[in-house]
Amino acid sequence: MEINPAVTFKHNPSVMHSKRPKVLIVGAGLGGLALGMILQKSDTPYEIFERAPEVKPLGSIVSLTCSSASMFKQMGIYDEFHALSRALSVIKVVTAPELETAFLIAGFENPTKRYGAEARTIPRPKLYDLLMRQIPKERIHLGKKVLSTQQGSNGVLIRCADGSEYEGDILVGADGAYSAVRQDLYAQLKKENKLPASDGLPLPFLNICLVGQTRPLTLEEFPDLVKSQCQFINILAKDKPYAWMTFTTEQSTVCFGVLQYLAEETTKDDDAFRNSEWGPEAAKAMCEEVKDFPIVSGGEKQLTLGDLFEWTPKDLISKVMLEEKLFKTWSHCRTVLMGDACHKLNPSGGEGGNNALQDAIVLANYIHALPDHPVAEEIEAAFNAYREERIPWVEAAFTTSQALRNMVDSNMKAKMMRFFMKNMPSWVSGMIERRVLSNRPQVYFLSRDETACELAPAPQASLNLKRPESKRQQKNKDDDGVVAEEFAQPV
Known part of the structure; x- marks a missing residue:
């Protein structure tokens, strides 16, 4: 079934080629809010839909490494984030009931000099509030429980429990571990025999x-x-x-x-x-x-x-x-998943928040680099590139989270893990830390964070994207004998 029939490719070209794809974001968690905050800095229209009628200050702490510092700086809110948070350099592990210190987990001294920023902890409600204040209130729709979604070559559609419907060009599932968007997407893929068996299993x-x-x-x-x-x-x-x-x-x-x-x-x-x-x-x-x-x-x-x-x-x-689950399927056609909807990490590793924000940065880059009025094939190619860029880092974070979850158990495996952590040579811990903290993605279409540091960030494919010119601009160049660029090729 084709949806959004008003969006066809028979419009007047002067209208069609000036249209930016409208993004419907389901879920106002950390990932969904971060994506909206970044898109707010672009010319990409978007709306956020949250099932809860109000945002309650639930949850505990969010621990963020230097990997997200550049995004806060690019958004112009790093100073406020810094004021709301506390630096974290040491984790003390003790045993009960005596409360004797078993060992310390410490990072490098002077992390700002090494990585450009330090790890910081912030209460989850404070981080939510900071992100929400970067988004116009009219962009966030509360009390919108999504009952069903549809997609086709011409657009996407969501239907909410209150009877309302919304149309767009891209659907982002940022609605958590039991994502309604993922469930509808997977039901569609299962009917087409395109869903890996493991993706159909419960979390x-x-x-x-x-x-x-x-x-x-x-x-x-x-x-x-x-x-x-x-x-x-x-x-x-x-x-x-x-x-x-x-x-x-x-x-x-x-x-x-x-x-x-x-x-x-x-x-x-x-x-x-x-x-x-x-x-x-x-x-x-x-x-x-x-x-x-x-x-x-x-x-x-x-x-x-x-x-x-x-x-x-x-x-x-x-x-x-x-x-805990890492899904294989992150997108299909005009629908894409992010955060817990496609990779649910155990919080023992403190990587859930980091990876949700990294998803938002990279996904925003690929959405921004789409041509005006993109067709489904172009959108799907962008989503595949987003997953390709993110999956190695998510797999590493998933493995680390499982290992740290096992470390705080009471069985023999956990005791061996703690012994290894306590006696790990500094060069080994340094190598692990450098590999993890080299992933420091940035938004390509905003002013770069040029904070000087000793360890350069790992290569980031989406940092080199460039939005292709409209067909009208390409035609003008062709008429002048200039070769037009292809979609979103690295510069």
Whole structure:
């Protein structure tokens, strides 16, 4: 079925060749907001659709490496991001119940000199707010639960639960691990026998997690807040299937997360983990289970997770599943996926936020480089190039996240992993860090971030894109004897 019949290729050429493709972004998470923020700096029309009627300040902390610093600088909001966040240079791993230090995970000294920026942590709600303020309010439509999507050679269409419909030229699924856009896309591909078998399987998970953020605390309540750097404490239980972590913030709050390790891999569809296991009552029950677990506060008084729960508004504590899956299919025709919709990473590696922002940068580059009024084949080629550029980095992040998830378990494999981390030669850790932090993508159509640093960024294919000229411009050049350029070729 062809949709968006008003968009045909029989229009007046003077209208058709001046039209930029309209982008419909489903999901106002980090990735969707970042993509909208970048497109706002271009001439590409876009709209964002979010199923939630309001954005609640849920979640804990987002840890961002230097990989996203250039984007914040190009957007002109790095100083504000810096003021809202705290530097992170050391992760302290301790064991419970004694709270003895097992080892430290530390990065290179002076990361700004080496990479142009340092790793920073920011409360998730603060990052959401910063990104949303870069986008005009009329571009973000809340309370828009997408029920179905369609695509064809002429356009895309979404239908929402309130009966509204929206048409465009490109559909971006940035709607999380259980993406409605992905489900419709995969249903279409399955009918055409084009969907890899693994992509049709449910998302597996081995952990569930309790997350939240306290109210602002005093130094008497939590002395470590006085330290300028983020105090990231990862606590491992010796005799329980749990690990928990705390982070201090620039807002004098403490973000926390509690991981529970399941005996075996499961999915959301399993009987034991249906709706009765989730929601406010389930979060309250898990709080009761772990409230006596000790934490490190920097003071003489021994605090527990229960103290953090008491200092946290109850409606801002949530219980979530930590799914892990790297999908093979990221796009088809005019539809493309990004962030958790195509690669759900365990948060143990701290790479979910980084990769969502990197997706937004690279995808925005390829969308911007499309010709005026692109046909489906041109859009699909751009999406394939986007995946080709991103997949090596995502695969590496996925592997790292799984390894760090295993490290904080209580089994023998985890103990061996911790022994290796504790005794890793500095040259090995340095090699790993340089490889990971060399990926520092930028938006090609904005002024480059030229911050001097010792380690040059890895090559970025989309940084060399160039939007092709319109057919009218090409014709004018041809008439003058000048050869026209081809679509989006590197310069």
